[in-house]
Structures are given as C-alpha cells and as structure tokens.
Amino acid sequence: MTLELLERDVSLSVEQPAVQAPVRSDVFGRIGTLETRLARNGREVDAAQALRYRVFVEEMHAQLPPDAMRRKRDVDAFDDICDHLLVVDTALDGDPEDQIVGTYRLLRQDVAMAHGGFYTACEFDIEPLLARHAGKRFMELGRSCVLPHYRTKRTVELLWQGNWAYALRHGIHAMIGCASFPGVSPEQHALALSFLHHTVLAxxxxxxxxxADLYREMDLMPPEAVNPKRALMAMPPLIKGYLRLGAMIGNGAVVDQAFNTTDVLVVLPTESISGRYINYYGADAGRFAS
Known part of the structure; x- marks a missing residue:
C-alpha cells in the first residue's frame, strides 16, 4: 500500500550538476527548512507510524487491525526490519519527531530474506523475479505518505533524493513495491490499468x-481503445512518477480490502532510471547534499 503523493509534474533540469562528494552523514539532502534522512530512534519511527495512520486511516479510510486502530498507528511486523526514510521540516516547533512531514519505508533484500521475505510477496509472486536476478540486490519501497500541506515538488524531490542516495549507499540494482489506485474496483480504473498493461508491462x-489467488485482470480494454493522454491523466500521481523514472508494471492487479486500494507491482531496475533524473539528482546523489 502506498499513498499517491501529489497531482503535479516535477520539472527536472537535464543539465549535469556540479559533482559533489557523496553525503556521508545520515542526512541525504536539504531544500530550505526541509531535510531527508533515516529515522534515528524508536520515537521517530513511532511518529512516522502516526503520520501513516493520519493519512491512510483518517484520510483514505483504511481499516487496520483493532490494536493499530486503538493506538492510532499504522504498524506491522515489517516496521521492525525496515529503514524509515523521513522528510523533516526543521522550522516546525517541537522535538524532531514533531517535525516529520513525510515518510517512505525501505527494505533491503538481504534484510528481508533474513526475516521471511518482502511485504510485496504478500500480494505478488516475486520469487521467480528474484531468482532470475540472484546476483542483484533488490530494495522494496513502500508505505509512502506525506501530510497534505507538504504535497509539493520540494517534498517529492527530497523523498526521491533519499531513495536514490540510499540505493547508491547499499549498491541496489532494482527497486520493487506496491503502488495503489484508490478503491477496490479495478474496473473503475479500466483505462489506466489497460494502458499500463499494454505499454509498460514487465x-x-x-x-x-x-x-494466482489474488490476481485481478488489468487488460480491461483493447489497445486501440486506450487513449494514452487520457490514461495518464487518470493515473495516480505516484504511479506516473514511477513511470517517468523508467519503471515497469507487473502483470495483474491485487485488491487490498484493508487499505481500500487496488495495487499494482512496480519494477524499477536502477539501470533503467531515466538519464535526466540521474543528471538531476546526481550520479552520486549530490544534488541536494548538505
């Protein structure tokens, strides 16, 4: 389950920025008062879980287990093994955990395999994919969400700065994860799902x-009936963002009743990431490095 971050394009320069030394601290980048880094302690992870609850439950009407609803936290067993990428607004009053305005959950393959596998495997059969790339390191992206007031170009740029810097730091070859359409009826997204199936199928x-037990058809319209421009306009912003980066989409959708979403599988080899994004963020992730 992932939140669609904002309904706008992020304009990127194609000019190569000056080379900077890779960020070595836990801060991956800064823009103004916003910075992106990993959670430093349990209090910050708890605050990220509270932010996810506000967005997924209060805004998007997800239904979490009773204990999570009582605690007002979106929490599951994967939180304990993931790194939690944050966007923090240092201008806000309070402790660091009070300044968290966006988050992404990151899970490296070596950690996932030591603890039972990826969250994505709950919905998608990714074992053959991983087996075909036994020499590559995968990373799972998930649980992305941003507070409404911060759904801006700057916040999204910092989230991707953090993802890219983290991937470089850990030698990641491919990113995977679930991305979501709102609602539990794939037929309501026939145009967009059909476009994905016909044009960017992995x-x-x-x-x-x-x-197989969760598979829902994405091929809901014939290719000649799909208007690409209209399909992209109907696409959730986060999925459009993945496509701009160079992502492919797996075969078949999955309905997530608990989160009130229809999910698709995103597959993004780092070698496929669009050159203009590499130029923008820097081959060493130095674009917004502090």
Whole structure:
C-alpha cells in the first residue's frame, strides 16, 4: 500500500550538476527548512507510524487491525526490519519527531530474506523475479505518505533524493513495491490499468505477476481503445512518477480490502532510471547534499 503523493509534474533540469562528494552523514539532502534522512530512534519511527495512520486511516479510510486502530498507528511486523526514510521540516516547533512531514519505508533484500521475505510477496509472486536476478540486490519501497500541506515538488524531490542516495549507499540494482489506485474496483480504473498493461508491462527477465489467488485482470480494454493522454491523466500521481523514472508494471492487479486500494507491482531496475533524473539528482546523489 502506498499513498499517491501529489497531482503535479516535477520539472527536472537535464543539465549535469556540479559533482559533489557523496553525503556521508545520515542526512541525504536539504531544500530550505526541509531535510531527508533515516529515522534515528524508536520515537521517530513511532511518529512516522502516526503520520501513516493520519493519512491512510483518517484520510483514505483504511481499516487496520483493532490494536493499530486503538493506538492510532499504522504498524506491522515489517516496521521492525525496515529503514524509515523521513522528510523533516526543521522550522516546525517541537522535538524532531514533531517535525516529520513525510515518510517512505525501505527494505533491503538481504534484510528481508533474513526475516521471511518482502511485504510485496504478500500480494505478488516475486520469487521467480528474484531468482532470475540472484546476483542483484533488490530494495522494496513502500508505505509512502506525506501530510497534505507538504504535497509539493520540494517534498517529492527530497523523498526521491533519499531513495536514490540510499540505493547508491547499499549498491541496489532494482527497486520493487506496491503502488495503489484508490478503491477496490479495478474496473473503475479500466483505462489506466489497460494502458499500463499494454505499454509498460514487465516482460522477460523482469516479468512478475500478482499471486494466482489474488490476481485481478488489468487488460480491461483493447489497445486501440486506450487513449494514452487520457490514461495518464487518470493515473495516480505516484504511479506516473514511477513511470517517468523508467519503471515497469507487473502483470495483474491485487485488491487490498484493508487499505481500500487496488495495487499494482512496480519494477524499477536502477539501470533503467531515466538519464535526466540521474543528471538531476546526481550520479552520486549530490544534488541536494548538505
């Protein structure tokens, strides 16, 4: 489950920025009073879980387990093994945990395999994909959310700065994760889902599908009936962002009743990331480095 961050394009320069030394501290980048870094302690992880609750439950009407609803925290077992990427507004009053305005959950393959696997495997059959790339390191992106007031270009740029810097730091070859359409009726998104199926379906060595017991058809309209411009306009912003980066989409969607979403699988090899994004953030993730 991931939140669609904002309904706007992020304009990127294609001019190569000056080379800077890679960020070595836990702060991956800064823009004004905003900075992106990993959570430093349990209090900050708890604050990220509270932020996720505000967005997923209070805004998007997800239904979490009773204990999570009572605690007003979106929390599951994966939180204990993930790194939690944050966007923090240092201009806000209070302790650091009071300044968290956005978050992403990051899970490296070596950590996932030591603890039972990826969250994505709950919905998608990714084992054949991982097996075909046994020499590559995968990273899972998930639980992205941002407070409404901060759904801006700057926040999204910092989230991707953090993702890119983290991937470089850990030698990641490919990113995977679930991205969401609102609601539990794939037919309501027939145009966008059909566009994804016909144009950016992950094939051959990168192919992966929804689990057979959860599989919902994405091929809901014939190719000749799909208007690409209208399909992109109907696309959730986060999924459009992944496509701009160079992502592919797995075969079949999954309905997540608890989160009130229809999920698709995102597959993004780092070698496929668009050159203009590499230029913008820097081959060493130095674009917004402090």
């Amino acid at each position: 094939k051959d060595e990168w192919a992966a599908s929804a689990r």
